[in-house]
Structures are given as structure tokens and as C-alpha cells.
Amino acid sequence: MTATSDLGTVQLASPDLLRSVFRRHAAGVAVITARGAAGPVxxxxxxxxxxxxxxxLISFGIGTGASSWPAIAEAEHVGVHILGEHQQALATTFARSGADRFGPATAWHEGPEGVPVLDDVPAWLIARVVSRVPAGDHRIVLAEVVLGDPSGAGRPLLYHQGRFTALRD
Structure with a gap:
């Protein structure tokens, strides 16, 4: 339901309203990894x-219906990878349902605590999961940073208006 007022077009809270508003919010793009029982996720x-x-401490959200959720729900450690503007294809691969995320096109290695670490990212962390907080159809994962590497090259990849993009000068 919408109504026009001095505030513009006002909508009642809904999933569509939330998605519409957050499409206007630019966000950095990361890939979260973990070691799962059947392999990396x-x-x-x-x-x-x-x-x-x-x-x-860091946090991130994950839907309980996501294919990675069962592994994240059990993982003691996770990898957090900040993607660069040159890694749109990697971001798309890890966002797409059913994709071969750790196939030949993905350069990675087993890192500390057995966590998959993506190669050639601007920065990465290994973090110990300390809590998983229920939040609607998601869980907010809180994790304590154990170690990392901020020395990679490149500018950050952003997500805005439903697509991956880069900073503009």
C-alpha cells in the first residue's frame, strides 16, 4: 500500500520496500568461506x-535457506575476503545458486584452520565464530578476527542498484 504525502510516496513495510531502499545503498562486496563436511563453501x-x-569483531548476515548455511552453522572459523573491482566475475560466481564456486575458475588455497582462502583479493581475514544470532529468515554471525592480510592490491568492488560496480574518480 502506498500513499502520497508531504514526505513523498510512503509505503508500508514489506520485503519489496526494504529491497527498494537498500538498492540505493552502496555496499562493499565480500566473499565468506568455510570448510564444510563435503568440501569448501x-x-x-x-x-x-x-x-x-x-x-x-566482525559480523555478516546469511539466509537460513542459503546452500552455505549448513556449513556456516557448524563452522568454528570463517574466511572473509574483500573483493576488488576486478573481481566482478568472482562475486557473481559466489552469488549464483548452483555455481561451481571452488571450480577451476576460482584461485584459492587451504588457509589457517582449514578455511578456504581466495587468492588475489585486496584483503582477507580468518575469524573464529563466537555467535549466530537469529534475525528473521537470516542469522547474524559474529566472529572474532584471528589473523589476516590487508596487503593485496586494487580498489574495492561495490554493490549498488542491483549490480556490481566500481568507485568513480
Missing amino acids: GFTATSLTSVSAEPP
């Missing part, structure tokens, strides 16, 4: 947030 996330500096 991962997904593209735009919900990555720095939560605390002391202790160093």
Missing part, C-alpha cells in the same frame, strides 16, 4: 560490518 555478502576494535 562460500557466498557473496554485502552485509559485512566491523563491529568492535577491542576485541576485533
Whole structure:
């Protein structure tokens, strides 16, 4: 339901309203990885947030219907990879349902704690999961950073208006 007022066109809360508003919010793009029982898993996330500096905590959201959720639900550690503007294809692969995310097109190696670490990203972290908080049809995962590497090259990949994009000068 919509109504026109001095505030513009106002809509009642709905999934469509939330999606429409957040399409206007530019977000950084990350890939979250974990070691699963049947092999590595991962997904593209735009919900990555720095939560605390002391202790160093991060958070991200994942839908409970996502193919990676069963592994993330059990994982002790996760990998967090900040993608560069040159990695739109990688972001798309990890966002697409049914994709061979760790196939030949994905350069990666087993990192600390057995977590899959993507190669050639601008930065990555390994974090120990400390909590999974129910939030509607998602879970908010809180994790404490254990180690990482911020030394990769490249500018960040962004997600805006339903597509991957880059910063403009």
C-alpha cells in the first residue's frame, strides 16, 4: 500500500520496500568461506560490518535457506575476503545458486584452520565464530578476527542498484 504525502510516496513495510531502499545503498562486496563436511563453501555478502576494535569483531548476515548455511552453522572459523573491482566475475560466481564456486575458475588455497582462502583479493581475514544470532529468515554471525592480510592490491568492488560496480574518480 502506498500513499502520497508531504514526505513523498510512503509505503508500508514489506520485503519489496526494504529491497527498494537498500538498492540505493552502496555496499562493499565480500566473499565468506568455510570448510564444510563435503568440501569448501562460500557466498557473496554485502552485509559485512566491523563491529568492535577491542576485541576485533566482525559480523555478516546469511539466509537460513542459503546452500552455505549448513556449513556456516557448524563452522568454528570463517574466511572473509574483500573483493576488488576486478573481481566482478568472482562475486557473481559466489552469488549464483548452483555455481561451481571452488571450480577451476576460482584461485584459492587451504588457509589457517582449514578455511578456504581466495587468492588475489585486496584483503582477507580468518575469524573464529563466537555467535549466530537469529534475525528473521537470516542469522547474524559474529566472529572474532584471528589473523589476516590487508596487503593485496586494487580498489574495492561495490554493490549498488542491483549490480556490481566500481568507485568513480
